Structures are given as structure tokens and as C-alpha cells.
Amino acid sequence: MDGYNVAVVGATGAVGTRMIQMLEESELPIKNVKYLASKRSAGKKLKFKDEDIIVEELVPDSFEGIDLALFSAGGGVSKRFAPEAVRRGAVVVDNTSAFRMEQGVPLVVPEVNEDALYEHKGLIANPNCSTIQMVVALEPLRKIYGLKKVIVTTMQAVSGAGNRAIQELHDETKAVLEGKDYEPQILPVSGDKKHYQIAFNPLAQIDVFEEDGYTHEEWKMIHETKKIMNDQDIQVTATCVRVPVAVAHSETVWFELEKSGADVEKIKKILKTAPGVVLEDDPKNQIYPQAVNAEGKKETFVGRVRADEEQANSFHLYCVSDNLLKGAAWNSVQIAERLHALGLMRVPN
């Protein structure tokens, strides 16, 4: 074969531009790329390697002849256009939450549940950013000891809310430093009623609130983890906080294992060779994961491994990963690479 025709939907966004970068770095055989976006962005020029690509307006027929379509243009766009892409024979990797919890749609983190790809019917969902890095860190331990309970607090970067949120953090921080007024318009949730200052001010809201007081982001971490790990009995609970950070999410993860026998040294040894994990855990030398070090990297950085000294089989870890890469663009392209390697890059009949 001479390579795939690949479409990137939402090519001009924070994740879209990283998808292009990940495709450029990928060993996936690519014949042609097509960049799709809203009418507003159509006509813009973006590179693919050395080539100039004109962004086209997304329409159903955009997917004629496309083998692989990577979507990251919001749930509404995926709901409308992903089925059109699949109908035209394109395998879709969708980075939005539109289809994640739909039965029959694989929700995949390659380090955890690559096997789920065999069941795909044309569309594979990419999980929520904050969920991905957590399951990458926990899966190698779950495999050996089982996982009973997880309590996670996230400190999430604003880039998860897109380029306009990055700009708002920048402009607002500058205004605060200069003692000037600034009217927030994006964060915490662009579509919600009120907007608050993120500069020097954590916001305990990511996505909208559910009836039970959890945010939808917290709901995603709970339910996506169970689906990815294929175990509804794992107890997961979460508090998700947006912090004044541009890129890379940091998470404190407390977890209880099913089986006894683990200790800090064993856990560190397992994580040291775990796929997609880089262990950064050397308190004596002040080595622990940091957002600024994780930015631009594909791995999940794990450190601060400690025992809960009062509860058996229970531990802490701290994980940091680039939310735009492993949390979104890289995990999507990695799924595509695995589809290719497993001979699954086709819409089944």
C-alpha cells in the first residue's frame, strides 16, 4: 500500500494542531492529508511537514476517499459528521465525548485496552484527557494487584478548554500583574453562565455541573475509567480543578489495591518499565513530575509514590502528562498507529 488518506477535523484548534504534529512524527504511512474546520477557519494555510495545506470547510463529502479521520472540533461536530465519515469508509478516531460511553464504541488507551480495537465498527473514541494519564499510571498495578478504589484530585491546564482559554490565562495574568481590569469570558466553562478569574486562582469546576453536584469532568473520570479498564466494580471518585497552568495536567491519585503484597519499592519497579510511563521519583534529589517538564512529551510522568501508612494495600502517586498530547492528539494518533499495526484500519461491513 502507498499510505492512508488522513483527515484532521478541527485542524486549527489546540488539539488539532498537535494532531498534525503527531501525524508528522508518526510512522503511519500517509499518502495525503486534508485539514477540515469550520467555515470561519477555511482558507487558512497550515503545514504538513514542508507542504502547505489549505484548510477546507467541513462538509459530509469531505470524507470521500478518506481512510482515517481524526476528530477534535467539539461534540456537536462529531455527532453530526463522524457518522458521515464512517458511512464513506473512513475509520474515525474521535477526541470528543460524543460517543465515548456508547455501547459498542471502543474507548481506548493503547497501553491499557488495545484489544478493544478489534471490536470497532468504524469509530473509536479517545478518552477524556484527565482519565488517560491516570489509567496509564494505574493499569500496570491493576494488572498485578487488582484495583479496588481510586480517589483522584486533578489540577488541570487551561489548554483543555482550547486556544481561547490559553489566551485568556495569558492576557488575564498580564492584566492582574499590571493591576488592570480583565473581564473573563471563557473559563471555567465557555458555555456556562458565569466566568471567573483563572489567573492565580484555582477553579473547582471543569465542564458543567450534574444533578448530584459532580461536574461532568468528574463524571467522565469515574465512568470512562470503568469502561477502559472493563471493570464496573472499580470504585472511582474525583475532584477536578482548573489551575493557572497552560499545558499539562497534574493529578494526585490515592488508590487501594485488591490484593496484598505490594509495597512502594515493588510499585516503583513496576512503573519503571511500564508502557507509556516515565518514573520520576527521587525525593532525596527533589525529583518529581512537573508540568513544565511534561509539556511536549508523549509519556505520563509518575512520582511521589508513597504508602498510606494507616490503610493496608493503599498508596499515593502523582502523575503529570501533556493533556494535548497523551491526553488528546498523541493518544488519537497512537490509536491510529495500533489500528494500522493490527490490520484494523478499515470500516467493517
Added chain:
Amino acid sequence: MDGYNVAVVGATGAVGTRMIQMLEESELPIKNVKYLASKRSAGKKLKFKDEDIIVEELVPDSFEGIDLALFSAGGGVSKRFAPEAVRRGAVVVDNTSAFRMEQGVPLVVPEVNEDALYEHKGLIANPNCSTIQMVVALEPLRKIYGLKKVIVTTMQAVSGAGNRAIQELHDETKAVLEGKDYEPQILPVSGDKKHYQIAFNPLAQIDVFEEDGYTHEEWKMIHETKKIMNDQDIQVTATCVRVPVAVAHSETVWFELEKSGADVEKIKKILKTAPGVVLEDDPKNQIYPQAVNAEGKKETFVGRVRADEEQANSFHLYCVSDNLLKGAAWNSVQIAERLHALGLMRVPN
């Protein structure tokens, strides 16, 4: 009586200046104030209400004639000079960690364990900032339902590391926004070997590391909570993270109650009238505690109250408080007010 002679040790620091402000606002009868600091700061002029007060160099005889001495000039200064103050008849409220865990030294948060003041021998310790706001939020629930376990993640403001840390956050953030280099020299821990960027970058280290991989800040939250609540059986475990925030700590607190019968509505009702607590919990209207709103206030703001939907008697809350006020200066002056009200403002024979 015509009022107390009050000394503020470390008067020029981040906490010291707030101690002065809290004394100005206090109903404590004050006859005279004396501002003490290192030789470097001696000679500076600071206000007390409308009066100019010259900062004096701290020496043992500074405490002659002093009734009340508030210390916040580092553990070393307290270790050396607090006994000198007590010897000269001054009651000491010490905001450092020097004597907190010493047997016979009350460690007091007035909303929680005011009764411990009756046992003082001249010196009362003010707990760690991140501990104080957590126990203020949990005590009203513990009183009714008992407290079995707490898992806390803190997102702590840099002002906990003093005025130089606030300056570093400011200057470094400005440098990052302007694309300039900046060499961190204070954070995460001024006395530790390495210093890291705090601008747009959470740092999972507050205070130095212990042998078991916990930081000393985490150790303090664990052991001070048990001492303040006077119950060694409460399981407490913590991860403390420094975040790019100037003032006010934010904490995610997961807790399991001893007894059954609590629910989210009951917990909110209890917190609504709890001393020192302001309930800010209205997800439908996007109301939850925020650092920028807590700054300059004496209360602990609590919200995001939710049930752990998979574990009985277990809940989340989110609490935010001004680390320099309730976490330090206000709690110290509040202790002094209670000592006065209870007739305990004297060094026992």
C-alpha cells in the same frame, strides 16, 4: 485593666504584617505594641493604627514587661526566644512549627479545641496553615458523626513561603509571559538544594522530604490534625502541592465518617451554621469557594459537598481560606482573644 503590652516577633514578614492588621481590628485591650525583627529589619517604621512604631532588634530583654508575644519569624527564632519571653512573663502564641508537637504545648484552633488553652504553660502553638482550614471544616461533622479517615490534596499559595516567595511568583510569571529567563531562588523550599519554576507550574513539594517519601508539610497535616482533634485513631493522609497562587490555600478533602446517617443535605446544613465556616455551595449557580474571594477574609469557605457514591458514609468537600489570616495571623490573634476572654492571659507559676 488598661490593656496588654503586645510584642510581634517577625513584624515585617508576610504573616507579621497581617498579625499587626489583625491586632488593629481586634477587640483585645491593647496598651502598647512592640515590633521585633532581625537586626536587618530594625529601624524600619510600621504603623499601629495611626501610630508610627519603630521596629526593634529582637533580644531576650525585648520581652521585659510584655504580656503577649506573637511569634512568626521562623522555627529557629521561636526555639531560641520563645522560652525567653515566657521566662519574662509573656504568654507566647507561636506560629512556627518549633513547639507544635511538644507534649504539654496546646496546639489550638479555637473553633475546634479551645479547651486545650486551659492547659497552657505560657506557650500556645498555632498549627500549620493547611491543617487549620481543614479542621475548621471537618470539626462540626466530626462532633456529630465521628471521623474515620481523611484524604486531602492541598493547592497551596506561595505566600506560605513568605514575602520573597510572593515576589518570586510575581517576577517569574512576568518573565515567562515576556519570554525572558528567570532563575528561581526560593520555591519550592528556600532552604532545599534545588529551586524550580512555580509560574504556571504546580510543585508537589512543600517543606523538605521525610524518609518515607512524605514531605514535612504532609507529615504536619497528618500529625497536627490528630493532636488538634485529640484522637490518634483518625486516619489522615495528604498530598501537598504548591500552586501559582499568591494568597489562600485550596484543598480537596475526601472523608469517611464513623457513624452512618449523614447525607449531603445534612452536611451542608451543619456547615451553614458552623463557627468560622462560610458555606459556598450552589452548583446550579456556579457558586463554590475561590482563592480570590477568600483573600483578606477570616473564615474558611467550604463548598463542592458531595457523596462518594460507592462508599458508605464518605464525602467530598472543597475548602479555601486565606493562609496568612486563618492559616496564621488571625488564628494567632484569635487564640489571644480567647485567652483574654477565658482569663488565661498569664504565664502560670
